[in-house]
Amino acid sequence: xxxxxxxxxxxxxxxxxxxxxxxxxxxxxxxxxxxxxxxxxxxxxxxxxxxxxxxxxxxxxxxxxxxxxxxxxxxxxxxxxxxxxxxxxxxxxxxxxxxxxxxxxxxxxxxxx
Amino acid sequence: xxxxxxxxxxxxxxxxxxxxxxxxxxxxxxxxxxxxxxxxxxxxxxxxxxxxxxxxxxxxxxxxxxxxxxxxxxxxxxxxxxxxxxxxxxxxxxxxxxxxxxxxxxxxxxxxxx
Numbered sequence: 001x002x003x004x005x006x007x008x009x010x011x012x013x014x015x016x017x018x019x020x021x022x023x024x025x026x027x028x029x030x031x032x033x034x035x036x037x038x039x040x041x042x043x044x045x046x047x048x049x050x051x052x053x054x055x056x057x058x059x060x061x062x063x064x065x066x067x068x069x070x071x072x073x074x075x076x077x078x079x080x081x082x083x084x085x086x087x088x089x090x091x092x093x094x095x096x097x098x099x100x101x102x103x104x105x106x107x108x109x110x111x112x113x
Numbered sequence: 114x115x116x117x118x119x120x121x122x123x124x125x126x127x128x129x130x131x132x133x134x135x136x137x138x139x140x141x142x143x144x145x146x147x148x149x150x151x152x153x154x155x156x157x158x159x160x161x162x163x164x165x166x167x168x169x170x171x172x173x174x175x176x177x178x179x180x181x182x183x184x185x186x187x188x189x190x191x192x193x194x195x196x197x198x199x200x201x202x203x204x205x206x207x208x209x210x211x212x213x214x215x216x217x218x219x220x221x222x223x224x225x226x227x
Binding site: 034038041042043044045046049087098099100101102103104105106 | 117148158161163168202206208215218219
């Protein structure tokens with residue numbers, strides 16, 4: 001399984017763009033990069049997934065450089081409700097062949113007024 | 114939008130008692146999962162279930178735990194003899210099971226062992 005490294009915490013203010021970078025140096029050729037969001041006392045929620053270059057949806061953008069050893073989740077114009085923990089997941093195929101989403105510590109984002 | 118539902122939302126039990134946590138996964142999904150999250154810690158994988166049997170389990174999932182799909186819709190986690198350290202949020206999830214597809218998580222059951 002590819003190991004991921006992300007900042008433990010980040011602070012921002014309403015209306016700002018937030019970029020959270022995740023390192024995954026040993027990403028495998030077939031691995032996708034997936035980001036989840038978790039609010040307190042709730043289950044994780046899928047945000048976005050990508051393989052290379054840039055992916056954008058109604059919530060976020062995901063930037064992946066050519067070497068794919070890192071990725072950056074970009075949240076445009078954050079609001080207080082974006083305060084949450086953000087998890088970067090890479091390559092969760094276990095030895096038995098099953099796909100198991102595996103979570104690290106994540107990045108705790110706090111948005112201030 | 115389809116969702117994973119879990120019951121109860123909160124369960125309080127005495128140490129040594131058995132508890133059953135219930136989940137209804139999304140109907141066309143093939144893989145089902147249980148995770149737990151101790152307060153302030155990360156989301157930890159417990160077990161995955163496919164084709165009516167366990168496909169993967171973590172070292173946390175010892176003999177006191179069991180899972181079952183008693184009918185076509187429910188997926189349950191049983192903790193046989195609860196310990197204080199079993200207090201946590203327990204999340205059920207389901208997915209299509211193919212690589213690189215998203216998993217859908219329920220809202221969780223908060224288990225408190227006293």
